[in-house]
Amino acid sequence: MANFKGHALPGSFFLIVGLWWSVKYPWKYFHQKRKSSRQHQYERLEIIEAAIRTLFSVIGILAEQFVPDGPHLHLYHENHWVKLMNWQHSTMYLFFGVSGLVDMLTYLVTHVPLGVDRLVMAMAVFVEGFLFYYHVHNRPPLDQHIHSFLLFALFGGCVSIFLEVIFRDNIVLELFRTSLVILQGTWFWQIGFVLFPPFGTPEWDQNDEANLMFITMCFSWHYLAALCIVAVNYSLVHCLF
C-alpha cells in the first residue's frame, strides 16, 4: 500500500497499542508493588487486550486480501505471483494475530509455560523486520533510509522482548518495549507525510543529502517524543490509580 493511508493505518494501530501499554504496564507495576489483590482483574485485562489484538489482525488480513485490488486469497495465477505486497502485509498481521492468540492462551490455559507469549511476540516483531529488510531494496535513497530506521526499532524490540522470556515482569523492559511501539507508530505517520505528502505540499527531493540528514535527526526526535508520552502516562497512572 504505497500511499499515505497505507502508512497512516499501521501507524495508528501501533500508536494505539503503545499508548495503551504505556497505561497498562505502570498500572500492573503499581498494583504488584502494593501487593494489591487485583491480580485477577489484571489477567482479565490481558485476555481482553489479546483478544482485541487478535481480532484486529484478522480484520487486517481480510482487508489486505479483499480490498478491490487485493489478491482475494489467490497466490499464484497464470505463471505470476498475485499481489505479493498484500500477501506480505497479511503475513505480518498473521504473526501478530498468532502472538495475540498465544497471549490469550497463556492466561486462559494453565499448562502454557510463562514466557511463550513473549517468545512468539519477539518472533512476530522479527518477522516484521525480516520482511521489511528484504522489502526495501532498489528504492531511492530517502525511501530506503526512512524505512530502514524502522529496523532499529524492530530488531531492538525483538532482542528486548526475547530478554523478557528470562527477565519477566521487568517494568523497565516493558516500558522500553512500549516506547518502541509508539516510536514505530509515529514513524509510520512520518513516512507517510514524507513520501506521500497528503495536503498537496510539494514532494521531497529523494536524493537530497540534507533531507537524509534531517530525517535521521527526526527519527531520534520521534523516540524522544515516545519517551515523553510513556513518562506522562506513567505519572498519570501513578496519580490516578
Added chain:
Amino acid sequence: MANFKGHALPGSFFLIVGLWWSVKYPWKYFHQKRKSSRQHQYERLEIIEAAIRTLFSVIGILAEQFVPDGPHLHLYHENHWVKLMNWQHSTMYLFFGVSGLVDMLTYLVTHVPLGVDRLVMAMAVFVEGFLFYYHVHNRPPLDQHIHSFLLFALFGGCVSIFLEVIFRDNIVLELFRTSLVILQGTWFWQIGFVLFPPFGTPEWDQNDEANLMFITMCFSWHYLAALCIVAVNYSLVHCLF
C-alpha cells in the same frame, strides 16, 4: 549433493529431530512440574536419543564418504582437493556426532559439568552455519537467498542454545530450539522443491524479483508451521501423559 535428494535427506533428518524434541521437552517439563519421580526414566531417554543421534551422524559420514562418487576418505590427490563438498558435509555430521556423544557422556559420566552438552551443541550449529555461509558465494540470487535464510535459523539457534548453558532447563528456550530445528527441516525440503523441482515441474526463474519476494514470505510461513507443530505436540503431550 546439489539435487533434490540431497536436500530432502537432511530436511527429513532435522524434521524428525524437531518432532521428537517437540514431544520430549514438554514431557520433561510436565514431569518436573509435578515433581514426578520419572527423572531416572528421562535420563535413559536422553541417553538413547543421544546414542541414536551419534549413530546417524556416523552413518551420514560413511554415506558421504563411500557413495560411488564420494571421496572414499581421500582428501588430496594429484594436486587437487578431492570432493570437498562431501568433506564439508562429513564435517557437519561429525560435529553433530560429537554433540551426541557429549550429550551421552553428560548423563553417563557424573563428572562432566552440566552445560557442556549445550556448549558443544551450540558449536555444532555454529559450524553448520559457518560452513554454509562460505558455501553459498557465487550462486544465482534465488539460490543464495534461499540458502541464506538457513543462517537465521542456525545463528539464532546457536545464540539460544548458548543461553541454555546459563539458563538450563528453561522450557521456552527448549521449545524455541525445537521450532528452529523443525523450521530447518521443512526449509531444506522447500529448497529441494524450488531449486530441483522433482516432478518435472518447470524450473523457477532464479533472477525474478517476485520469486525472491515470495520465498522470503514463504520462510516466515514455514516458521509459523513449525510453531504450530510444536504447539500441537505440546498439547498432545499434556493430555496424554
Added chain:
Amino acid sequence: MANFKGHALPGSFFLIVGLWWSVKYPWKYFHQKRKSSRQHQYERLEIIEAAIRTLFSVIGILAEQFVPDGPHLHLYHENHWVKLMNWQHSTMYLFFGVSGLVDMLTYLVTHVPLGVDRLVMAMAVFVEGFLFYYHVHNRPPLDQHIHSFLLFALFGGCVSIFLEVIFRDNIVLELFRTSLVILQGTWFWQIGFVLFPPFGTPEWDQNDEANLMFITMCFSWHYLAALCIVAVNYSLVHCLF
C-alpha cells in the same frame, strides 16, 4: 563544528564526566561494602551530578543554537534546512539532558522504577552513535576511520549500560562505562589534533595507509590510558576515603 575547538569542547566534557565517575563509583562501592550509612549522602551527590549534567546540556543546546553562525532555532527557511549540523549536535545534547533529568527524578521521586535512568542513558548514547554513523559518510578515508572508532565506544557503551538495567550497581560494569567515557573524551581531542592541527603543524595526508595504521593502534593506546586513569583514581579513592 568542523574545527579544533569543535572537537576539544565535547572531548573535555566527556573527559570531565569520565574523571568524575572514576571517583564517584569507587566511592559508592567502598561505602556499600562497608555498609556505611552514607547512602543518603551518595544520593545527594547523584542528584547534584545529574542537575549539573542537565544544566550543561541546556548550555550546549543554547550555544549550538545561538552562536553567530548558528540556526537561532530556525529549522527550515526558504526551501532549505538551516544548519543541520548544529541541529544534530543540539539533539545529542538534548538526549544527554533528558538522561540527566531522569537520573535526578530517579532519586527525587520515589515512584520512578530503578533502571529507567540506565535505559535513558543507554538510549542517549545510542542516539549519539546513530547520528554519528550517518554523519561520516562521504569523507576522506582517515576522517571516516578516525570518527568510526567512536562508534565502538558508543555502541559498546550502549550495550553495557543496557546491561546495568538488569545488573544494577555492578561495579565492573560501572567502571567499564567510566573507561569508555574517558576514551571518548581523549579521542575527541585526538580527532581535533589529527584533522585540524592547532599549532601550525602540517596537515596529515588523509589517504596515507600508514596514517590509518597508526591511528588504529593509537585508539587502543587511548583505551589503555583510560583504563590506567580509572585504576589510579580507584586506588586513590580507596586510600583517601
Added chain:
Amino acid sequence: MANFKGHALPGSFFLIVGLWWSVKYPWKYFHQKRKSSRQHQYERLEIIEAAIRTLFSVIGILAEQFVPDGPHLHLYHENHWVKLMNWQHSTMYLFFGVSGLVDMLTYLVTHVPLGVDRLVMAMAVFVEGFLFYYHVHNRPPLDQHIHSFLLFALFGGCVSIFLEVIFRDNIVLELFRTSLVILQGTWFWQIGFVLFPPFGTPEWDQNDEANLMFITMCFSWHYLAALCIVAVNYSLVHCLF
C-alpha cells in the same frame, strides 16, 4: 613478521596458555566441588600464572622492539612512521601484559573488585581482534580468509569472557575460553604452514576457490581438535587429582 616463525611463535604461546588452562580450570572445578581447602593453593597458582603471563608479554614487547630490523622504540622518524607492524604487535603484547598484571592484583590486593580481571582480559582480546580486523585489508583472498577466521575466535572469546564478569567461575564458560585459546594457537601454526610453507613445499595458489573451501573446513577441524584436547585434559585431571 610475515614469515613462518612470526606465526609459529604466537601460535605456540597461545597453545601453551590453552593447554595450561585446560588443566587449571578442571583442577579448580573439582576442588571447589569437593569443598576442599585448597583455595589458598589455587590463588597462589593464579598469581604465578599471571606473573608469567606478564613476564612473557614484556619479553614479547622487547623482542618486537629490539630485533635487528625493529623500531627500537622510534615511532616517527623523518616524516615516516617506523615499523608500524612491530608497534602493532607490541600493542597486543602490552594489553595481554596489563591483563596479566590485573589478574595478579585481583588476588594480591583485596580491594580490587572481582570481575575486573575478566573485563581487562576481554578488552585485551578485543584489541587483538580490532587490530587484526584493520590489518588484513588489501591482501590476496586466501590470506584474508585465513586471517579473518581468527576474528571468530577473538570476538567470540571477547563476548564469552565479558559474560564471566557476571557469571564468574562458570566452568563451561572457562572451558569454552580455553578451547578458543587452543584454537587460536593451532590456527596460527596453520597460517604459517599455508602462507609460508617451511619445508620447501610448493606455495599454495592464493586465488584457488578449492583452497578457500578446504581452509574453511580445516578451521572447524581445528576447533574439534581443541575440544578434544580440553576433554582429554579434563578427564586426566579428574583421574589424577
